[in-house]
Each structure stands twice: as structure tokens, then as C-alpha cells.
Amino acid sequence: MSRTLRVTALAGVLTLAISGCGGVGGGDSGGGGSKGTGALTTMGFGLSDEIAKTRVDAFKRDNPNVDLKITEGAFDEQQFLSAVASGNPPDLVYMDRKLIGTYAKRGSIQPLTDCVDKQQIDLGQYRQAAKDQVTLDGIVYGIPEFSQVRVVYLNETLLKQAGLTADDVDLSDWAALPALNAKLAKVTGGKLTRIGIDPKIPEFLPMWVKANGAEMISADGAKANLNDPKVVEALTTGLKLIQDQGGWGKFKSFRDTFDFFGAQNPLAKNQIAAWPMEEWFLNQVAKNSPKAELVVKPFVDRQGKPLTMSAGQAWVITKGAKNPDAACRFVKQMTATDTWFAAAKARAEARKAANLPFTGVWTGNANADKKIFDELYQPTGNKRFDDAVATIRSAQDAAFAMPASPAGAEFDKAWTDAVNRVLSGQAQPAQALGRAQQEATAALDKAAK
Amino acid sequence: MATTVSAPAPGRRRRTPLARREARWAYLFLAPWIVGFLVFQAGPMIASAWLSFTEYDVINPPEYTGLDNYRELMADPQVARSLGNTVYYTTLHVPLVMAISLGLALLLKRVGRLQGFFRTVFYLPVMTPAVAVGILFLLLLNTQDGLINRALGLVGIDGPSWTTDPDWVLPGIVLMSLWSLGSTVIIYLAALQNVPRDLYEAADLDGAGAWARFRHVTVPLISGSLFFTLIVNTIASLQMFTEVYTMYFGNRQTAGSFNSDAASFYVIHLFQEAFQFLHMGFASAMAWLLFVIILVITVVQVRLSNRFVYYEGEER
Numbered sequence: 001m002s003r004t005l006r007v008t009a010l011a012g013v014l015t016l017a018i019s020g021c022g023g024v025g026g027g028d029s030g031g032g033g034s035k036g037t038g039a040l041t042t043m044g045f046g047l048s049d050e051i052a053k054t055r056v057d058a059f060k061r062d063n064p065n066v067d068l069k070i071t072e073g074a075f076d077e078q079q080f081l082s083a084v085a086s087g088n089p090p091d092l093v094y095m096d097r098k099l100i101g102t103y104a105k106r107g108s109i110q111p112l113t114d115c116v117d118k119q120q121i122d123l124g125q126y127r128q129a130a131k132d133q134v135t136l137d138g139i140v141y142g143i144p145e146f147s148q149v150r151v152v153y154l155n156e157t158l159l160k161q162a163g164l165t166a167d168d169v170d171l172s173d174w175a176a177l178p179a180l181n182a183k184l185a186k187v188t189g190g191k192l193t194r195i196g197i198d199p200k201i202p203e204f205l206p207m208w209v210k211a212n213g214a215e216m217i218s219a220d221g222a223k224a225n226l227n228d229p230k231v232v233e234a235l236t237t238g239l240k241l242i243q244d245q246g247g248w249g250k251f252k253s254f255r256d257t258f259d260f261f262g263a264q265n266p267l268a269k270n271q272i273a274a275w276p277m278e279e280w281f282l283n284q285v286a287k288n289s290p291k292a293e294l295v296v297k298p299f300v301d302r303q304g305k306p307l308t309m310s311a312g313q314a315w316v317i318t319k320g321a322k323n324p325d326a327a328c329r330f331v332k333q334m335t336a337t338d339t340w341f342a343a344a345k346a347r348a349e350a351r352k353a354a355n356l357p358f359t360g361v362w363t364g365n366a367n368a369d370k371k372i373f374d375e376l377y378q379p380t381g382n383k384r385f386d387d388a389v390a391t392i393r394s395a396q397d398a399a400f401a402m403p404a405s406p407a408g409a410e411f412d413k414a415w416t417d418a419v420n421r422v423l424s425g426q427a428q429p430a431q432a433l434g435r436a437q438q439e440a441t442a443a444l445d446k447a448a449k
Numbered sequence: 450m451a452t453t454v455s456a457p458a459p460g461r462r463r464r465t466p467l468a469r470r471e472a473r474w475a476y477l478f479l480a481p482w483i484v485g486f487l488v489f490q491a492g493p494m495i496a497s498a499w500l501s502f503t504e505y506d507v508i509n510p511p512e513y514t515g516l517d518n519y520r521e522l523m524a525d526p527q528v529a530r531s532l533g534n535t536v537y538y539t540t541l542h543v544p545l546v547m548a549i550s551l552g553l554a555l556l557l558k559r560v561g562r563l564q565g566f567f568r569t570v571f572y573l574p575v576m577t578p579a580v581a582v583g584i585l586f587l588l589l590l591n592t593q594d595g596l597i598n599r600a601l602g603l604v605g606i607d608g609p610s611w612t613t614d615p616d617w618v619l620p621g622i623v624l625m626s627l628w629s630l631g632s633t634v635i636i637y638l639a640a641l642q643n644v645p646r647d648l649y650e651a652a653d654l655d656g657a658g659a660w661a662r663f664r665h666v667t668v669p670l671i672s673g674s675l676f677f678t679l680i681v682n683t684i685a686s687l688q689m690f691t692e693v694y695t696m697y698f699g700n701r702q703t704a705g706s707f708n709s710d711a712a713s714f715y716v717i718h719l720f721q722e723a724f725q726f727l728h729m730g731f732a733s734a735m736a737w738l739l740f741v742i743i744l745v746i747t748v749v750q751v752r753l754s755n756r757f758v759y760y761e762g763e764e765r
Binding site: 077078081085102106107191192248249250252253254256257319407409410413417420421423424425426443 | 506587593614724727
């Protein structure tokens with residue numbers, strides 16, 4: 001079947017079922033080839049802030065013969081696949097690391113073995129959890145960028161009102177969580193007006209499962225383990241916390257009203273007492289609620305040992321990239337220690353100009369983080385924020401990630417569907433996870449063929 | 450345009466040179482649409498028909514698998530579920546849109562001088578981007594603080610969990626869909642304004658009441674518009690995608706990570722199979738199944754219309 005026919009067929013699926021869902025990307029060929037000059041196209045990346053701009057400027061400065069074309073916007077699967085099917089993929093794609101296993105298995109992105117060798121990229125500088133997500137069957141397919149981790153945020157104002165301290169919030173003691181939750185949550189007139197503990201499921205279920213000593217998927221991303229009793233126990237624990245606060249309907253509808261990005265954030269409005277969340281929220285608090293009584297603690301497993309789930313983006317080079325050499329140089333430079341440091345410096349200066357505290361930049365490059373915090377970061381003087389930064393920094397060393405899987409999207413759908421069925425009262429945890437295990441196994445087995 | 454029409458000759462009619470020239474111009478003017486149809490509709494449809502018999506992930510060449518995709522389609526509970534949801538939604542949405550639109554059009558017809566203003570007001574929501582409608586209704590349907598449940602609270606009703614209770618998710622989506630009924634209202638209003646006034650006067654003289662005039666004069670004379678909107682709204686309902694995808698399956702920052710089986714519509718499932726799971730062959734089979742379903746429903750509707758729809762000037 002010719003490529004043209006395949007492209008038209010791709011359009012046909014949507015023509016039949018959806019009208020107006022189009023959008024094919026792709027870059028100009030431009031050549032360049034082995035010399036690594038000429039055009040270099042990217043997809044899924046944007047120049048939204050000084051972190052991005054500084055690093056891109058560094059590449060442009062060092063590679064004046066490369067015509068870098070950044071198609072700004074978030075990664076769009078439809079756009080990417082259309083570009084691949086038309087034989088006109090961009091050279092580089094910036095995508096969520098959890099997608100890499102699927103695209104690697106299908107052969108739409110290149111192994112970076114040669115790139116790493118030729119450019120002498122030091123893979124040892126990248127955080128292990130991030131590397132796990134870009135490695136399939138022992139082969140590296142992506143270079144990690146940021147490293148987002150989850151920590152536990154506590155509203156000390158609310159803890160004090162309940163007669164508690166931050167030390168009393170012990171997420172390792174699952175049996176005590178319902179009682180703690182009852183002390184912190186508030187229901188007024190039948191309405192939930194304050195969340196006690198938000199387990200953040202479905203999103204953070206893998207972290208609760210890991211804390212319970214289990215894995216949802218094997219390290220090679222090929223076998224599902226969703227019906228493990230420890231997975232069921234983790235889901236049951238999270239479910240109980242939500243049910244005790246009026247059930248999923250009230251809980252979610254209250255949480256949907258939160259504005260995490262403004263001065264009226266749930267911390268400022270005392271709408272939530274304890275919850276795990278990504279580290280970026282600290283920046284928002286620093287910006288919008290600098291006087292908030294915030295305490296940040298690491299998430300812990302049932303033995304009390306710090307634990308966090310890492311996620312983020314990575315750069316990949318597409319199969320059919322017209323300028324792989326320049327693409328390789330680009331990913332090396334974008335994620336290099338010195339480039340990250342320059343970007344962090346720009347961020348620190350921008351924050352200083354805006355009279356806001358600089359709380360660090362969390363990258364997938366451990367060496368870059370060390371340099372940033374050793375040489376650039378200055379304590380803000382606000383003990384709460386300074387302690388929080390230290391906690392987040394230490395959490396990076398306790399990170400795990402869901403491994404790359406050839407059927408990552410279907411695996412994710414299987415377990416999130418299961419959690420959603422439980423939350424909406426359609427199934428019990430064991431039953432829902434049993435079904436998810438079957439669905440995930442079928443998808444993984446099919447993808448492995 | 451002036452035309453010269455020759456008297457019909459016995460046997461085969463011969464077209465005049467002018468008629469032939471006009472026909473050529475007609476084809477020329479139609480050419481962009483014909484080319485567009487062949488390239489962007491017919492071609493892709495034929496190609497996707499072929500793909501529906503293959504295993505195809507967009508990245509690698511398709512492999513012929515016979516009827517496997519169709520067998521899998523019939524056995525997939527998620528396909529059955531999403532199709533059931535879509536049909537349920539269509540069954541609720543189409544009659545409601547038609548009934549409410551007709552009611553609004555009848556009211557608008559009586560407004561008089563301000564009709565233009567209200568016509569614009571009712572049509573404006575149609576101009577709202579579908580993604581914005583999805584986000585807007587996530588807020589309006591919020592269980593605790595949404596405007597809809599607050600309004601229900603004023604009359605002593607404890608509103609349901611529209612977005613999380615599986616029994617209420619679809620009714621909530623139907624409620625949202627009524628936001629954009631402006632097009633149907635405008636079509637009905639135009640049709641109502643074309644009903645000859647003398648027919649109402651004659652009915653009055655015959656002693657017909659309001660209901661009898663509506664039933665025996667208005668409805669028959671706007672039946673063409675009713676039929677048109679029935680067909681168009683049915684097809685659009687079976688293809689429901691953007692608003693629901695935005696609410697339940699889109700960006701996690703906006704839609705939340707929660708989705709529900711109850712919100713799984715057929716085209717959403719198709720989209721996920723095609724672009725998230727890379728099962729383009731299976732998705733092609735899904736697309737063709739939907740095409741056949743729409744075709745059958747439309748044919749049935751057209752057949753039934755012969756009994757109920759009146760076209761002015763037709764001989765019956």
C-alpha cells in the first residue's frame with residue numbers, strides 16, 4: 001500500500017466519523033544530513049519562558065548553520081502520526097516520557113545508541129527514574145528534560161485548628177489515615193467545605209501502590225500486576241478517604257472549584273489540609289501566597305521511607321528525521337549541565353526582577369540540579385519555603401517512574417478506568433482491578449507480538 | 450440567467466448549444482467541490498475501507514487480516530457500551546432539541562419588532578467554540594457549586610452529581626447539548642414565517658382552535674424543515690465528540706483525570722483506538738460500522754418521511 005494511500009486512509013477514518021478534526025504538522029526537509037547543518041524541525045515544544053528560550057538561544061548561538069524551526073504547541077498524537085504517515089516527520093519531538101515505549105516499539109522513533117556514542121552524551125548524569133521511562137528493552141530512545149516529583153503539602157493553619165502538628169501527619173500509617181482525615185475534613189450543611197486528606201487518585205495510585213510494596217507493571221513494561229492484593233489495598237485505602245468525605249461526587253465537585261494558580265488557591269482559602277502534589281505548586285505558593293503556613297513533607301512508603309513518582313517530558317528523534325546529527329546535538333545541548341544552569345540563572349534573574357523568590361529548577365539531569373543548587377540557589381529567608389525546597393530536592397533521589405511499556409497508553413487506560421469505576425460506585429476495587437488486569441494483559445500481549 | 454428552452458421534441462431531447470455551454474460552466478463551477486469531494490472524502494473513505502481489513506498502526510505498513518477487526522468489534526464490550534451511550538444520547542437529544550426549538554421558534558414568531566434581537570441571542574451560543582462549551586458546562590454542572598444545582602436548590606431539589614454519577618452523566622451531557630440549538634430554532638422560524646397566513650384565516654373560519662391550527666396547518670407546512678432537522682441532528686448526535694471529549698477525556702488540567710464509562714461515546718472510543726492506541730485498522734472498522742448505522746437510520750427516516758412530510762407544490 002502506497003504512502004499516499006495510507007495518508008488518505010488516515011484522513012478517511014476521521015472523515016467518516018468526525019468532521020473537522022484535522023491538523024497535520026511536519027517540517028520542511030531542508031537537508032542537512034550527516035553534516036548536521038540545514039533545517040531542524042521540532043514538534044511539541046514551546047518557547048513559553050526563559051528556561052526554554054535561554055537553552056534554545058544557546059543552541060542557535062553554537063550552531064549558526066542550523067535553521068532551527070520550532071513549531072510551538074503541546075505534543076499532539078494526531079498531528080505527530082499524520083506527519084509520520086505522510087513521510088514528513090519533524091526531526092525532534094518533545095513528548096511525555098510515558099508515551100515513548102509505545103512509539104519505540106512501533107519504530108516511529110530512533111534508538112539513540114549512535115547519537116549517545118557520537119555526541120558522547122553522558123547518560124550517567126540523568127536521573128535513573130527518568131532514564132527508566134525512556135528505555136525499552138535496554139535501548140535508550142529519549143533524553144529526559146524536567147523531572148517532576150510529588151511531595152505532600154500540609155496546611156499548618158488547618159492542622160493547628162485540629163490540634164495537630166505536621167509531625168502528626170504520618171502517611172506511612174494507613175490504618176490511622178481515616179481518623180486523621182476525619183479530624184481535618186469539614187462538612188457544613190451537607191456540603192464538603194474542606195478536604196482533609198486528598199489521596200489524588202486515580203493519578204497517584206501508582207505511588208500508593210509502590211508505597212505498599214508492589215508494582216503495577218513489571219520493570220520491563222511487559223506484564224501487568226493490577227490484580228495484586230497490594231494494589232487492591234492501595235485503591236481501597238484511597239477510596240475510603242474519599243468516601244469518608246461525602247463520596248466521589250461531592251469530593252470531586254469541591255476539588256474542581258480549586259484554583260491552584262491564583263491568589264485564591266486552596267491553601268490560601270483553607271480548603272484542603274493535606275495532599276500529595278507535583279513540586280511546581282511550591283512556585284505558585286511562593287508567588288501567590290508567600291505568607292501561607294505551608295509545610296512540605298516527602299511522601300513515604302509504609303515503612304516511613306521517602307518515596308516519590310517522577311514524570312516529565314523527553315526529547316526523541318523520529319524515524320525518518322532528515323537532520324539526525326543536528327537533532328542529536330540539540331538534545332545534548334538542551335539537557336546539558338551548563339545549559340540548564342544558564343537557564344536557571346535566567347529564571348533566577350527574572351524572579352528577582354519580579355520580586356519573587358527563586359525556588360529552583362528541577363531537571364532530569366542530576367548534575368545540573370547539583371550545580372544549580374550549589375552555585376545559584378539562595379535561601380529565600382522564609383524557612384517554610386527553604387525547607388520545602390530541601391524536601392523536594394531530597395525527594396528527587398527517592399524517585400521511581402512507571403517503566404516504558406509497548407502498550408503504555410492502553411495500560412494507563414485500563415487501570416484509570418478501573419479506579420474511575422470504583423470511584424463512581426460501579427465496581428468494587430478487586431473486581432475493577434481484576435477486569436483491568438485482563439484488559440491490560442490483552443493489550444500488552446498484543447503489543448509484544 | 451436567461452435561458453432559451455426549446456419545445457420538447459418527440460423521442461430524445463436535444464440540448465441547444467446554449468444549454469450545453471451552460472452545462473459546461475455548471476460543471477466548471479462545481480469542479481472545486483467535486484475535486485474536494487474526491488480527494489478529501491471519497492478517496493480517504495475508500496482507503497479506510499481497505500484499512501478496516503488490516504492491522505495498521507500508522508507507522509508500519511498495514512497487514513491484511515480479513516474480517517478480524519469486524520469480529521473483534523462485535524466482541525468488544527467497550528464498543529457496545531459506547532454505541533449504547535451514543536444511541537441513548539441521540540434518543541434523548543434529538544426529540545428534545547426539536548421540541549424546544551419549535552417552542553422557541555413559535556414564541557419568537559410572536560415577538561414582533563424585537564425578533565431580530567432575540568434571533569441573534571438564540572443563535573449566539575452556536576458560535577461558542579465546542580471546547581469552551583465543554584469547559585463551561587463542567588462548571589455549570591458542578592455538584593456543589595454549579596449554577597444548575599444552585600437553581601435546583603432554590604426550589605428545594607438536591608441536584609444530582611451530574612459529572613460523576615454514572616446515572617446522571619448522560620442526562621448532563623444532553624443538558625449541555627441544548628445550549629447550541631440556535632440553528633434549529635432559526636430554521637423553524639424561517640419555516641413558520643413561510644406558512645401562508647390565509648391558511649390560518651381559513652382554519653379560523655372553520656372554527657379551528659389553536660391546537661387544531663398548529664396540528665393541521667403549522668406542522669404539515671413546516672414538516673420539510675422538521676424532517677431536515679431530524680436527519681441533521683440525528684447524524685450530528687451519533688458523531689458527538691468535541692464537547693464530551695473536552696469534559697471527560699481531554700487535558701487533565703482542565704477536565705480532571707476522571708472519566709466515566711457513561712461518557713464513553715462511540716467517536717471518542719474510535720479516536721482513542723486510532724490515535725492513542727494506534728489501532729488504525731480497528732478504528733477504520735469502527736468508522737465504517739458507524740457509517741452503516743447512520744446510513745440505515747437515514748434511509749429509514751427518508752422512507753418514513755414519504756408519509757409525513759409535505760413539500761409545497763408536490764402532487765400527492
